[in-house]
Amino acid sequence: MLTKTWSAAIQGIEAYTVEVEVNASGAGNDTLVNVVGLPDTAIRESRERVWSAMVSNGFFPPEGRTTVNLAPADVRKEGSAFDLPIALGMIGACNQIDRGQLQKTMIVGELALDGTVRPVNGCLPIGLHAERCGMKDLLVPSPNASEAAVAQNINVYGVDNLQQAVSLLRGEEQLEPTRIDVNDLYEQAAGADNIDFADVKGQETAKRAVEIAAAGGHNMLLLGPPGTGKSMLAKRIPSVLPRLTLDEALEVTRVHSIGGFLEKNQALITERPFRAPHHTVSDAGLLGGQTIPRPGEISLAHNGVIFLDELPEFKRNVLEVLRQPLESGSVTISRAGGSSTFPAAFMLVSAMNPCPCGHYGSVQRPCRCTQGQIQRYRARVSGALLDRIDIHVEVAPVQDQELLNRPDGESSADIRSRVVAARERQNERFDGDGVRTNAQMTPSQLHSFCEPDESAKSMLKNAIADLNLSARAYDRILRLARTIADLENEKDISAQHVIEAVQYRSLDRQSW
Numbered sequence: 001m002l003t004k005t006w007s008a009a010i011q012g013i014e015a016y017t018v019e020v021e022v023n024a025s026g027a028g029n030d031t032l033v034n035v036v037g038l039p040d041t042a043i044r045e046s047r048e049r050v051w052s053a054m055v056s057n058g059f060f061p062p063e064g065r066t067t068v069n070l071a072p073a074d075v076r077k078e079g080s081a082f083d084l085p086i087a088l089g090m091i092g093a094c095n096q097i098d099r100g101q102l103q104k105t106m107i108v109g110e111l112a113l114d115g116t117v118r119p120v121n122g123c124l125p126i127g128l129h130a131e132r133c134g135m136k137d138l139l140v141p142s143p144n145a146s147e148a149a150v151a152q153n154i155n156v157y158g159v160d161n162l163q164q165a166v167s168l169l170r171g172e173e174q175l176e177p178t179r180i181d182v183n184d185l186y187e188q189a190a191g192a193d194n195i196d197f198a199d200v201k202g203q204e205t206a207k208r209a210v211e212i213a214a215a216g217g218h219n220m221l222l223l224g225p226p227g228t229g230k231s232m233l234a235k236r237i238p239s240v241l242p243r244l245t246l247d248e249a250l251e252v253t254r255v256h257s258i259g260g261f262l263e264k265n266q267a268l269i270t271e272r273p274f275r276a277p278h279h280t281v282s283d284a285g286l287l288g289g290q291t292i293p294r295p296g297e298i299s300l301a302h303n304g305v306i307f308l309d310e311l312p313e314f315k316r317n318v319l320e321v322l323r324q325p326l327e328s329g330s331v332t333i334s335r336a337g338g339s340s341t342f343p344a345a346f347m348l349v350s351a352m353n354p355c356p357c358g359h360y361g362s363v364q365r366p367c368r369c370t371q372g373q374i375q376r377y378r379a380r381v382s383g384a385l386l387d388r389i390d391i392h393v394e395v396a397p398v399q400d401q402e403l404l405n406r407p408d409g410e411s412s413a414d415i416r417s418r419v420v421a422a423r424e425r426q427n428e429r430f431d432g433d434g435v436r437t438n439a440q441m442t443p444s445q446l447h448s449f450c451e452p453d454e455s456a457k458s459m460l461k462n463a464i465a466d467l468n469l470s471a472r473a474y475d476r477i478l479r480l481a482r483t484i485a486d487l488e489n490e491k492d493i494s495a496q497h498v499i500e501a502v503q504y505r506s507l508d509r510q511s512w
């Protein structure tokens, strides 16, 4: 007796259909289940789980030989999400579930040995896919029901265990489908940010640099001794970036769904991500990897901020691999099982001490490092990566007493409103060019939109000569000056804008 049901797997950021065929031939004396279409270890483990879950719940595999086929067979799939559809297909093969019902249902879920349904990754794209395929119902583990129900035109049922799934398909148990109003969730989340720049006292220069970085989409590096508030500043950057649009929020949520990073019952991420991987992170952890490619930190930071604290401590090759995604806004991972592309348009914020001991240039504590140590430390950050960082800002220590007395800083909402206005100017300028921020300008756009006036030009020449700035600093300064002018709603780049921009190139100065 042949039974068919549907499941789904993830490739990159999309889901595709997996057909689960169960053929209970009844031949042979021993009860035997063969699974084809999965890697060997996955098959073995899945068979054990399915068998045990069925028996624990009082269901017995069909007598004689049963073959389970997962198609397409040639695509490498992960095993655990097919446990539930395999079990339900086998129960259907014994006439214990109506086959017509199984035909219009898509099913994913891992089974524990006692029949509990465990959460699986990627239920948001699976929900949207099932909807597109015209499925009537989708069964998912109950912790994943909310994300799956982002798909509005399909009945999503969250199930807790095998018994409940069977009762549901038999029509013995009435379950309410999970309903999510995505627009409502998005609207409700407005203004829900809970960390705010108002907490940061003083540090006006650093905050100004953050505002410029956010306005122009510039990557930045915070330089300063420990305890000066670099991490505190970095964490607050998402709160001044423009709010995610609903489409951007859905992109972010999709990546988190695939990585298994959504909270239980979470349907939509509405705040820009902030990811801070430790400096011991591997290539795979940062870029994404494993046999079946999974999103890494840079994809989890998509549409948000990735914070690399202690930048010189990261392995050099790890930093090198950031260059390509910084250019393209996406990352492609090639594996034997096929290649996958994940979105990775993030703002890079990094921090480092001025020297290995951290106190170089500090008036409070002497630096104990030799010149050689300091040079080696700084040289660990490759020039190629620095080339993608427009803003370097020195974060000086604030005195304890000063911290106590200072009034609160300006709120994130106020800073954000200026950032949004500057972004609107950029949108008008780059209308339809595929570039959204000054940081992404091509060399020819730089040429046409960043021509400084005469006094600005001579100012820039002098600054380059006086401060001994490298040649690559020139374009960076113009880019930044463009953003500074946009924040002031000025059409032309003036000497004033250039003077400010020059301050944000600390690392280009030969004597820093």
Ligand SMILES: Nc1ncnc2c1ncn2[C@@H]1O[C@H](COP(=O)(O)OP(=O)(O)O)[C@@H](O)[C@H]1O
Binding pocket: 199, 200, 201, 202, 203, 224, 225, 226, 227, 228, 229, 230, 231, 232, 233, 398, 403
């Ligand atoms: N400007 C500031 N305003 C308020 N608190 C500050 C400020 N700078 C530092 N702090 C306090 O000092 C702590 C350490 O700052 P942190 O951001 O971890 O420094 P860093 O990352 O530079 O080592 C913060 O958690 C915060 O409590």
Ligand SMILES: [Mg+2]
Binding pocket: 227, 230, 231, 232, 309
């Ligand atoms: Mg820190």
Ligand SMILES: [Zn+2]
Binding pocket: 355, 356, 357, 358, 359, 360, 367, 368, 369
């Ligand atoms: Zn030192």
